[in-house]
Amino acid sequence: MEKEKIDHIISKFPETKGNLIGILHEIQNEFRYLPEEELRYLSREIEVPMTQIYSIANFYNRFSLTPTGEHELCVCLGTACHVKGGQNVLNQVKKDLKINEEETTEDMKFTLKVVRCLGACSLAPAVMMDDETHSNMTPDLVKELIKSF
Ligand code: FES
Known part of the structure; x- marks a missing residue:
């Protein structure tokens, strides 16, 4: 302790x-x-x-009672993001990281969360890696984003 x-x-x-x-x-x-x-x-x-x-x-969504990864990746599935393909972005993240929502990769590098709005609706679909918002995401762009970490 x-x-x-x-x-x-x-x-x-x-x-x-x-x-x-x-x-x-x-x-x-x-x-x-x-x-x-x-x-x-x-x-x-x-x-x-x-x-x-x-x-x-x-x-509060921000708090976690279980150990989280070095990086937190939040995928938005609010209405604007959902309509513009947020689910496809989420599916790509799940595939690349081999985890589901609220899970952490085995190497403790990433924790995946799904949120309902990141305040970037006009630039949907959006994700947030740690404290930085990334907008107009596509499955290919999120794949690159993950690789860059
Ligand atoms: S609904 Fe995704 S940023 Fe608002």
């Missing part, structure tokens, strides 16, 4: 209870998921029940 890392994250927030989402973001960034043992330690340290932590962790 990495108490020091959690202590360091907590120390960045003068007020912890009102900043639980921010603290969880930092933990997610540090570990690439929310490890149970560290969450239990956090719960004790800031005196917030685990049920409250889990309800936030489960509500």
